[in-house]
Amino acid sequence: QVQLVESGGGLVQAGGSLRLSCTASVSILSIRAMGWYRQAPGKQRELVATITSGGNTNYADSVKGRFAVSRDNARNTVYLQMNSLKPEDTAVYYCNVDKWSNERYWGQGTQVTVSL
Secondary structure, three states: OOOEEEEOOEEEEOOOOEEEEEEEOOOHHHEEEEEEEEEOOOOOOEEEEEEEOOOOEEEOOOOOOOEEEEEEHHHOEEEEEEOOOOHHHOEEEEEEEEEOOOOEEEOOOEEEEEEO
């Protein structure tokens, strides 16, 4: 099992910033890709941002230019810096890992609420 511990969610006003953190119980070097997904009430879970073991990133069009995903391999941690937050960003954010062994794991989710 891989344990993922998420933190950083909360309530913020539109235009504000939050940084989400996700720490894995194993080295990120054993993970093919790691990133963030989100799910708003009544909606399908969607990709927000991912980063591969090689450092390649991709983002949903809706967050490009506002969000940034990064890794700290020494701490086995992935971050999601969220700037210029909008009410449409309100959702439960889930950390995701995709291991080289083809196992996938999800964090428990952290609530992000953006108010007007």
